[in-house]
Amino acid sequence: MSEKYLKNIYLWAVYLFLYIPLIILIFLSFNSSQYGTSIGEFTLKWYVKLFNNKGLVEAALNSFVLAVSVATIATVIGTLASVSLFRFKFFGKNFLLTLIYVVLMSPDIVMGISLLILFLVIDLPLGFTTLLITHVTFSLPFVVIALFSRLAGFDKNIIEAAKDLGADSLKTFWYIILPSILPAVVAGWLLSFTISMDDSIGSFFTTGPGFEVLPLKVYSMVRLGVTPEVNALSTIIFGLSFILIIISQILLRDKTKTKFK
Amino acid sequence: MKERNFFNIITVAVIALWLLIFAFIPNIMMFIISFFERSDTGFFEVAFTLDNYKSFFSSLYFQVLFNSFKMATITTILVLIIGYPFAYILARSNFKYKTLLAILVIIPYWTSALIRTYAIKVLLTTNGIINTVLETVGIIDTPLNLLYTEGAVILGLVYTLLPFMILPLYATIDKLDVRYLEAAGDLGASRFKVFTYIIIPLTVPGIIAGCLLVFLPSLGLFYIPDILGGAKNLLIGNLIKDQFLLARNWPFGSAVSNLLMIIMAFMLFAYYKSAKKINSKVL
Numbered sequence: 001m002s003e004k005y006l007k008n009i010y011l012w013a014v015y016l017f018l019y020i021p022l023i024i025l026i027f028l029s030f031n032s033s034q035y036g037t038s039i040g041e042f043t044l045k046w047y048v049k050l051f052n053n054k055g056l057v058e059a060a061l062n063s064f065v066l067a068v069s070v071a072t073i074a075t076v077i078g079t080l081a082s083v084s085l086f087r088f089k090f091f092g093k094n095f096l097l098t099l100i101y102v103v104l105m106s107p108d109i110v111m112g113i114s115l116l117i118l119f120l121v122i123d124l125p126l127g128f129t130t131l132l133i134t135h136v137t138f139s140l141p142f143v144v145i146a147l148f149s150r151l152a153g154f155d156k157n158i159i160e161a162a163k164d165l166g167a168d169s170l171k172t173f174w175y176i177i178l179p180s181i182l183p184a185v186v187a188g189w190l191l192s193f194t195i196s197m198d199d200s201i202g203s204f205f206t207t208g209p210g211f212e213v214l215p216l217k218v219y220s221m222v223r224l225g226v227t228p229e230v231n232a233l234s235t236i237i238f239g240l241s242f243i244l245i246i247i248s249q250i251l252l253r254d255k256t257k258t259k260f261k
Numbered sequence: 262m263k264e265r266n267f268f269n270i271i272t273v274a275v276i277a278l279w280l281l282i283f284a285f286i287p288n289i290m291m292f293i294i295s296f297f298e299r300s301d302t303g304f305f306e307v308a309f310t311l312d313n314y315k316s317f318f319s320s321l322y323f324q325v326l327f328n329s330f331k332m333a334t335i336t337t338i339l340v341l342i343i344g345y346p347f348a349y350i351l352a353r354s355n356f357k358y359k360t361l362l363a364i365l366v367i368i369p370y371w372t373s374a375l376i377r378t379y380a381i382k383v384l385l386t387t388n389g390i391i392n393t394v395l396e397t398v399g400i401i402d403t404p405l406n407l408l409y410t411e412g413a414v415i416l417g418l419v420y421t422l423l424p425f426m427i428l429p430l431y432a433t434i435d436k437l438d439v440r441y442l443e444a445a446g447d448l449g450a451s452r453f454k455v456f457t458y459i460i461i462p463l464t465v466p467g468i469i470a471g472c473l474l475v476f477l478p479s480l481g482l483f484y485i486p487d488i489l490g491g492a493k494n495l496l497i498g499n500l501i502k503d504q505f506l507l508a509r510n511w512p513f514g515s516a517v518s519n520l521l522m523i524i525m526a527f528m529l530f531a532y533y534k535s536a537k538k539i540n541s542k543v544l
């Protein structure tokens with residue numbers, strides 16, 4: 001009995017460790033005292049100050065536009081490729097799969113600087129395009145992995161049946177395969193969206209003047225000191241990611257159900 | 262038949278070309294540049310040299326490499342010590358909402374790592390929460406210098422990377438065949454023996470996967486020392502970043518990056534070896 005107690009205490013202690021910084025940020029974002037030294041009154045002034053900070057709002061919008069583009073491109077490329085990789089055997093398949101895993105494991109900083117080298121050597125101006133390429137490259141392996149785990153439970157006989165009944169490849173994909181892997185497609189999109197919104201290391205190297213993204217803006221603010229607007233911003237981002245996670249988890253839960261049936 | 266091939270070729274070609282152009286070729290370029298000489302006018306001079314690798318051992322950089330490896334090792338060990346019991350208790354528990362509890366570990370990791378690092382800074386500042394609480398309670402008279410220390414950087418790394426250790430461990434421990442443990446128990450093994458001779462060896466792939474996901478990033482996450490550390494607690498990531506953006510020494514920066522890739526290759530190899538032996542992949 002006491003052993004069970006100890007185990008539970010340990011679990012909750014680790015959860016506390018994981019959540020305390022976030023709880024404090026949320027609390028401080030509504031607290032009128034600037035440094036969090038004293039518990040002041042409830043206030044929304046940091047949120048007002050945040051929305052009056054034009055640079056910050058612009059960076060947030062930039063990041064959002066970028067993340068939507070990244071997620072869409074990565075999901076389309078990743079989904080189509082995963083289906084073909086799942087269905088067909090071809091020369092170089094193992095090399096491609098290995099490459100996907102290596103990209104997945106590569107440290108962000110190595111990917112970031114090697115892409116910087118490429119962009120400067122081929123003389124591509126740094127900005128939206130280079131950020132887009134970087135984030136799609138970061139996201140692709142995650143989309144493929146998400147799709148693969150969903151496709152693992154897919155019955156190939158259904159594809160044969162569709163083919164026998166006269167459906168071509170495109171039709172089979174659109175009417176048979178896509179509907180059944182849709183939850184993983186959406187999850188892959190959300191995953192890529194979050195990767196792009198969140199990436200600071202890759203962006204650090206491949207961003208250019210004229211297109212500032214949120215993580216780098218936050219980075220430059222945070223380095224200078226404790227800024228209450230960042231607390232407010234963090235709370236908003238935390239709230240939004242929380243909603244996104246819940247959506248993606250509901251979609252993924254569907255997968256585990258079919259898997260363990 | 263032709264149509265099928267067309268669809269197949271196009272879809273695979275797009276991802277293959279993308280990864281070839283934006284992942285494989287850049288890495289090859291980085292590898293080649295690491296053997297070139299630096300140039301004062303351009304990014305590099307096309308002339309073969311091993312000096313960039315020899316520079317690792319000059320006292321200036323060796324100190325950074327050594328410190329970074331030290332901090333990464335401490336971080337990995339701490340994360341393993343905190344994460345293993347946690348993953349074990351959670352995976353072997355019979356909670357009704359076990360999956361939900363596992364997801365709760367991932368949620369803070371989904372929010373910006375940068376913001377979480379900043380949250381730790383808020384905790385540690387001189388007039389921050391920890392100091393205020395300790396002063397109010399009366400344990401200390403003057404605020405402690407918690408920020409800009411090696412401890413702060415390690416705390417930041419441990420906090421950021423803990424979920425990356427817990428999740429692969431959770432996955433392997435969850436897949437453990439209970440019959441092995443029961444068999445060992447029936448044959449008279451003590452709980453300690455079951456743990457050291459059965460559970461640990463069977464979860465080695467998870468341990469290596471976790472270490473891979475923790476050790477590598479803890480060499481590269483340059484923003485953590487930037488926010489939490491002083492000038493003395495630099496990571497290899499800071500060194501690489503400065504070589505490319507400040508010192509403009511591409512060849513040396515590339516050589517240091519290659520070091521990270523070599524470590525990754527080595528750890529991936531160890532992971533596949535152990536996973537093959539035990540026949541359970543987590544990644």
